[in-house]
Amino acid sequence: MDSPAKFDVRQTDGTATALLSGDWTAVDMGDAGQRLSQLLHESPRAALDLSAIGRCDTAGAFAILRAAEGKVETKEIVAPRRTARLLELVHHALRAEPVPHRPTHSVRELLDRLGRGLVHVAVEGFETMAFLGHLLTVVVRIAAHPRRMRWATCFNIAERAGLDAIPIVAITTFFIGAVVGFLGSNELAQFGAQVFAVELIGIAVMREFNIIITAVLLAGRSASSFAAEIGAMKMSQEIDAMRIMGIDPFEALVLPRFIALLFTIPLLTFVATLAGLTGGLIVSWTVLGLSPSFFFNRIVDNVGVTQFWLGMAKAPVMALVIAGIGCRQGMEVGGDVESLGRRVTTAVVHAIFSIILIDACFALLYMKLDL
Numbered sequence: 001m002d003s004p005a006k007f008d009v010r011q012t013d014g015t016a017t018a019l020l021s022g023d024w025t026a027v028d029m030g031d032a033g034q035r036l037s038q039l040l041h042e043s044p045r046a047a048l049d050l051s052a053i054g055r056c057d058t059a060g061a062f063a064i065l066r067a068a069e070g071k072v073e074t075k076e077i078v079a080p081r082r083t084a085r086l087l088e089l090v091h092h093a094l095r096a097e098p099v100p101h102r103p104t105h106s107v108r109e110l111l112d113r114l115g116r117g118l119v120h121v122a123v124e125g126f127e128t129m130a131f132l133g134h135l136l137t138v139v140v141r142i143a144a145h146p147r148r149m150r151w152a153t154c155f156n157i158a159e160r161a162g163l164d165a166i167p168i169v170a171i172t173t174f175f176i177g178a179v180v181g182f183l184g185s186n187e188l189a190q191f192g193a194q195v196f197a198v199e200l201i202g203i204a205v206m207r208e209f210n211i212i213i214t215a216v217l218l219a220g221r222s223a224s225s226f227a228a229e230i231g232a233m234k235m236s237q238e239i240d241a242m243r244i245m246g247i248d249p250f251e252a253l254v255l256p257r258f259i260a261l262l263f264t265i266p267l268l269t270f271v272a273t274l275a276g277l278t279g280g281l282i283v284s285w286t287v288l289g290l291s292p293s294f295f296f297n298r299i300v301d302n303v304g305v306t307q308f309w310l311g312m313a314k315a316p317v318m319a320l321v322i323a324g325i326g327c328r329q330g331m332e333v334g335g336d337v338e339s340l341g342r343r344v345t346t347a348v349v350h351a352i353f354s355i356i357l358i359d360a361c362f363a364l365l366y367m368k369l370d371l
Helices: 032-042 058-068 081-095 106-144 151-161 163-191 194-235 238-244 249-288 292-312 315-331 337-368
Strands: 006-012 015-024 046-056
Touching: 006 032, 015 032, 015 058, 032 046, 032 058, 046 058, 046 081, 058 081, 106 249, 106 315, 151 163, 151 194, 151 249, 163 194, 163 249, 194 238, 194 249, 194 292, 194 315, 194 337, 238 249, 249 292, 249 315, 315 337
Parallel strands: 015 046
Antiparallel strands: 006 015
């Protein structure tokens, strides 16, 4: 039970010895510290005896040392070993000199951050190349021994990462196609060329928005999922256990995710194309009065299947990038939850940035090839 802090005074040869008892804690101390300080400073000679003290925390030790300041040296206080150690720690903390504040120079700090950033980029590049090298080794090994491939894992991941995303991909691209149709009809109406909104919808959906929307959505779903799943296994030391058992984590975890996305992203891109064209068709039908047969005839005659294949050609590249970033960030997770959250966030950000960058590179390539 808690015992309030208290003390008794014993006079011996002109020395006032304070006998402390009870619990000298922040909860039970009350004003005992102030009363003890007043007593010791009123006595010409004083001493402290903590032999009968109960519990004592840093607040109680601080009150005792403040009361004994100038009257009783810390080493002269009679106390049990545990309490004496606490008094010594608090005494050293009170005597510690504050850390001087060093003014920072903006130019030096900028150069320091720039140097650290360059080193970080170099390290990330080296680790990425090591990751790709290990993955290529696994691909060659699987090509030489196809029976080692875990197809059940691939189909399971394809269902979770790809097929389950069909509704959100279809709904998103449907509204994207409708928005493109509204914008095209409004802008082209100024020139009396509303009919060309069909070509605008076809090219925008089949060449750009189908793969971009699909890849961005999968970057949020699959890249983060891959990083979280592999990172959680890394934290729980399951990956280390796999290595001890002679199982390559790249063969069991990374490669199936690559293959799953290679199959699912083209399928999702095709679904996104149909949904986007449907959204544009509905807008053209209701706003411009263009019949569905007229819409599809202009798509076939003026847009053609080439635009569709130009968009589909990006799908395998997007799949490799999304799976690679998600798996690599998962393999880099440390042993704490903070590292897991940081790596999952990094996976999503890097995946989306890479998707936009790759799409820009494809646009430049198609422009050079006059496609």
